[in-house]
Amino acid sequence: MNCPGNFEWSLFLDNELPPAKKEEMEEHLDRCRDCRLLADSLQEENRFIGAALAATPLPLNLEEFIRHRLRSKSRAEIRWLFILIPAAALTGILAVSAAGLWSLLENVFFFAIMLAGGTLFTEAALIIAGLLRQAALASLSGELALPALMVIVFCLTWIKIRLRKGGPAHA
Amino acid sequence: MGKSVLQTGPPAPDRKAVADLINSHSPDVYRLALYLLRSGEEARDAAADIFVKIYANPGIIPEDHFRAWLMKVSYNHCQDILRKKSSFKRLLPKIYTRITRSPEPTPEQAVLEADEQSGVRQAVARLPDQDRAIVFLRYYQQLSYAEISAVLDIPEATVGTRLHRAREKLKKDLTGEKGGAL
Numbered sequence A: 001m002n003c004p005g006n007f008e009w010s011l012f013l014d015n016e017l018p019p020a021k022k023e024e025m026e027e028h029l030d031r032c033r034d035c036r037l038l039a040d041s042l043q044e045e046n047r048f049i050g051a052a053l054a055a056t057p058l059p060l061n062l063e064e065f066i067r068h069r070l071r072s073k074s075r076a077e078i079r080w081l082f083i084l085i086p087a088a089a090l091t092g093i094l095a096v097s098a099a100g101l102w103s104l105l106e107n108v109f110f111f112a113i114m115l116a117g118g119t120l121f122t123e124a125a126l127i128i129a130g131l132l133r134q135a136a137l138a139s140l141s142g143e144l145a146l147p148a149l150m151v152i153v154f155c156l157t158w159i160k161i162r163l164r165k166g167g168p169a170h171a
Numbered sequence B: 001m002g003k004s005v006l007q008t009g010p011p012a013p014d015r016k017a018v019a020d021l022i023n024s025h026s027p028d029v030y031r032l033a034l035y036l037l038r039s040g041e042e043a044r045d046a047a048a049d050i051f052v053k054i055y056a057n058p059g060i061i062p063e064d065h066f067r068a069w070l071m072k073v074s075y076n077h078c079q080d081i082l083r084k085k086s087s088f089k090r091l092l093p094k095i096y097t098r099i100t101r102s103p104e105p106t107p108e109q110a111v112l113e114a115d116e117q118s119g120v121r122q123a124v125a126r127l128p129d130q131d132r133a134i135v136f137l138r139y140y141q142q143l144s145y146a147e148i149s150a151v152l153d154i155p156e157a158t159v160g161t162r163l164h165r166a167r168e169k170l171k172k173d174l175t176g177e178k179g180g181a182l
């Protein structure tokens, strides 16, 4: 048997040869010092490549990073709640308006704002309340486009905010 | 696992098992992603998303050849990322180079990279896409040629020749640059 080349010794070391061929090469290895040296050095290279790759530095807190991603993904599973709740609230407001209780609700709301004092938050709340009221009035007059549009805009905004807050990047 | 996790999907034990997998296998997944994507940030992101995928559907975890399976899931995920990136690169080359410019390594990283093995790692990182994966899966993950062929979706005979070719390239790269043996 002629001396096998690098490629064959690689296959031999990777244990990828048919049994008969493998046996033949093992016998050759016993007889040929050159091939013993070659096979040894190839094996040492394999080991060294493996060790170098296994020592590839990891980022700090890799596990914690992954766990965090899993948790935010779990929260994303209940995202629909955040769509359902505002939708239910809107329906409630529409129902209240239909029963003619809107002005009562409005007075309670403004009284609360007076107590709390004017801030950016209450300003924003006022604007939202005004929009809701318009939506309610529109739906009372049989015009459903505005309320529907508001719900859609709300849902889209919500999802956009969720994604920006580090939701799954490649989901 | 936090108590806030809503139990929709599969029963709790499966998900607990996935949480344990993170402990034992996140380094493997991260490192494969690192060699495929060649960016630490992206590799970390990819590793997290791979576990999210498995977590969402623990039923897909096989009983046999687990390591090969995990590598296949990870490999496919990274290939998807690379595909998306290459179409992005084609469409908007200038923006692509600007946002994918890799940041300077931190001092700690630099120290870690200064050891003698770092030369091998850098040489592996310079190999063509599929060769990097083959070298990684064979010498680090110790997968058989049959398993590697399943991960990369290439014929088993091709694995041996590619691996050999990659080895030759590595050797040439390392001896050419440092004038020493591997």
Ligand SMILES: [Zn+2]
Pocket: A002, A003, A004, A028, A032, A033, A034, A035
């Ligand atoms: Zn010989």
